[in-house]
Amino acid sequence: MDTTSLIGKDLAASLNADTKARAAAITAQGAAPRLALVIANDDPASVWYVKSLNRAAERLGIACENVDLGVDATAEQIRAKLTELSADPTVDGIMLQTPLPKGVGLDDVSSAITAAKDVDGVSPLSLGLLASGLPGFPPATSEAVVELAKFHGIPLAGRLVTVVGRSNVVGKPLLQLLLAENATVTIAHSRTANLSAVTTPADVVVAAVGRAALITADHIREGAVVIDVGTNEDDNGNITGDVHAPSVTGKAAALTPVPGGVGPVTTALLMRHVIQAAESTR
Amino acid sequence: MDTTSLIGKDLAASLNADTKARAAAITAQGAAPRLALVIANDDPASVWYVKSLNRAAERLGIACENVDLGVDATAEQIRAKLTELSADPTVDGIMLQTPLPKGVGLDDVSSAITAAKDVDGVSPLSLGLLASGLPGFPPATSEAVVELAKFHGIPLAGRLVTVVGRSNVVGKPLLQLLLAENATVTIAHSRTANLSAVTTPADVVVAAVGRAALITADHIREGAVVIDVGTNEDDNGNITGDVHAPSVTGKAAALTPVPGGVGPVTTALLMRHVIQAAESTR
Known part of the structure; x- marks a missing residue:
């Protein structure tokens, strides 16, 4: 099957246009x-x-x-x-x-x-506010995963999403955001006994472990959506994801490129958080 | 197969003996x-x-x-x-x-x-400390699930645990505790499209939704461990769980009774938290 590339540039541009206008409005006030x-x-x-x-x-x-x-x-x-x-x-x-x-x-x-002011949502309180469904900033990377999926029309409510990685900065906050979208969520990690057993049934697989090419065609079902949060540097200094893109392409319905997928959206959301912080505290 | 009853009384008694001794020691100091x-x-x-x-x-x-x-x-x-x-x-x-x-x-x-002093771990900060792996009190019910499983020798590391229910007081904190035990965790809820699809593969199923008899034999695999957090009152004023015990018995390897399973351990852990709070702040 054709694998759609879930590029981040268009969403980032749209977010940035809004951010720029709001930044100008804030600046005009002081x-x-x-x-x-x-x-x-x-x-x-x-x-x-x-x-x-x-x-x-x-x-x-x-x-x-x-x-x-x-x-x-x-x-x-x-x-x-x-x-x-x-x-x-x-x-x-x-x-x-x-x-x-x-x-x-x-x-x-x-x-x-x-x-x-915790615009990348790293403090324990920010994590707790997110888990409680209260106002606060989610870590930008985890938010970027959800926003990129929504932008590309990928349904999350009622779908099974498997997140590979349980870090405090991506996996755990992402899980909270996915639950808020009414997804059913599985969280797998380095100690998961049989990774493909929990990734293969998933409608959406998110790779966020920081290990190059961990996720291959064997880990996904035909037609799954694959979102790659990894940014690993190879021996030549190139950035590669946690997904082995050549193997997944043709089997996945959609895949985020690395670079150019989650990354630009993350930066755009971080900047939007700064604007939101300024708007709510000044 | 014979279904072991995962009773809470012995663990609660052991916790309470320790609590009582520590309470006496604190009282002796003031x-x-x-x-x-x-x-x-x-x-x-x-x-x-x-x-x-x-x-x-x-x-x-x-x-x-x-x-x-x-x-x-x-x-x-x-x-x-x-x-x-x-x-x-x-x-x-x-x-x-x-x-x-x-x-x-x-x-x-x-x-x-x-x-x-948040001995039942309900505040956003307590939830965030738990998610971050920092010292704090987990909600006693979620901790009781993990402690009861460990007490009865049920392995969690590397096993697939499906939690049904995403409340801030049970499902979400339980997920954090299970991840800390190195379990692979799926969290399902009212919007999950196909509940049995995510409970059937699980080694351990935890029911924490507050709906009587929601989980039946059809939801579990032969030999699964079933932990019932539900406390629903029936028309006669009796407490029943979220699991339909008669149907699951004979198929599950083990099942917590309701009442008498998670409940007494929850109370014992809550009291232990009070002791821990006193010991660390006085």
């Missing part, structure tokens, strides 16, 4: 919406991502400030900075970059980001 | 551990439950205080009382009874219970 990126690493992938966020923000009229605490920052220093930015009325959104310095866990520090 | 039950209803089931909690606490040496705000209490009044009890150093644990007055949602008020 200062531009402002996002603080807190950085405590010199990881090449993170450096690249920060640059791409800086560019995206600039294009949309969002002021984006890099707050670099250095690779030796302690949990206390990171918490103190996040607390300070949380209290700073000129900052609308806060995003903490990973990886964090050795010995500092995201969970040790993320609770210092106030929920109203 | 005041008895203290649980505040906040009530704003005259619902017969709630009244019955409060009495049973009062009796359980008394047997274990826990001071249990009923704080009755009346059936007309507003969200503001309930929040104010929960905030006051959260700040009161003589109170170790707080439990808000449901149902709440008309128009007051649990989510509107539960965040006023500080996480350190």
Whole structure:
């Protein structure tokens, strides 16, 4: 069967057009919406991502400030900075970059980001608000999966969606968003005894484990929709997903490309969160 | 096949013996551990439950205080009382009874219970701490399901567990606990298109929907373990579960009785949480 490519560009463009207009309206009332990126690493992938966020923000009229605490920052220093930015009325959104310095866990520090500015939904409270169905920001990547599916007309209500990956930043919040869409959800992970037994029955398979080419044609039924959240770097520095695209193509009804699928939508949603934070707190 | 009855009494007794000893040790240092039950209803089931909690606490040496705000209490009044009890150093644990007055949602008020005293894990922050794998109290019912399974030697790691029900008080927190046990988890609910398609492959089926006799032999495979969280009152005032026990018996490898399965373990875990709260905050 023909496999539709679930590209993210059109949805991202539509979100960005809206964000740009709302950013301009906010700026007209005072200062531009402002996002603080807190950085405590010199990881090449993170450096690249920060640059791409800086560019995206600039294009949309969002002021984006890099707050670099250095690779030796302690949990206390990171918490103190996040607390300070949380209290700073000129900052609308806060995003903490990973990886964090050795010995500092995201969970040790993320609770210092106030929920109203936690635009990537990483704090325990943000996760809990999401699970409770209360207002808060979901992690942008997990939201991008759902929004991309909806944009491409993929039904979720009553369908069986298997999420491979149980991370706090993708798998678990995605599960909450999928339940809110009335999907039946299976969550599989590294300890799942028989992965294909739980992916094969699924109408939609979401791969979010960070292992290149983990999901092959053997893992999906004919006509399944496959959404690839993975961004793995191969030996040549190219980004590849968690899905082995050549094998799945022709069997899946639809597949997100990597790059160009979930990624651009994630950035667009993150920027929209900054606007929403500014609109609700100013 | 013979269906083992997964009774809760032995585990509850073992938990209670430990709780009673720890309560006595706390009392020897000062005041008895203290649980505040906040009530704003005259619902017969709630009244019955409060009495049973009062009796359980008394047997274990826990001071249990009923704080009755009346059936007309507003969200503001309930929040104010929960905030006051959260700040009161003589109170170790707080439990808000449901149902709440008309128009007051649990989510509107539960965040006023500080996480350190939220012994039934109902606040958004408690849910988020659970999802993040951070210290906090899980809702006692969901914890009882996992503890009862472990007590009876039922393996969870790598097994497929289907939870029927997605409530914030049972289904969703249970999912987090099961993931922490390395189970592969499917969560089904009222909008699931084909329930038996997701319960039949499961090694363990947990019924937590509040619909009497929803789960029958047709929903399970031969040899599955069935855990029944339901407590439905029939026309004669008897408590029945979400599982149709006569039909499942003989096909399931094991089944929790209702009453006498998850229920007593839930109460025992709730009381243990009060002790843990007292031990960690005094």
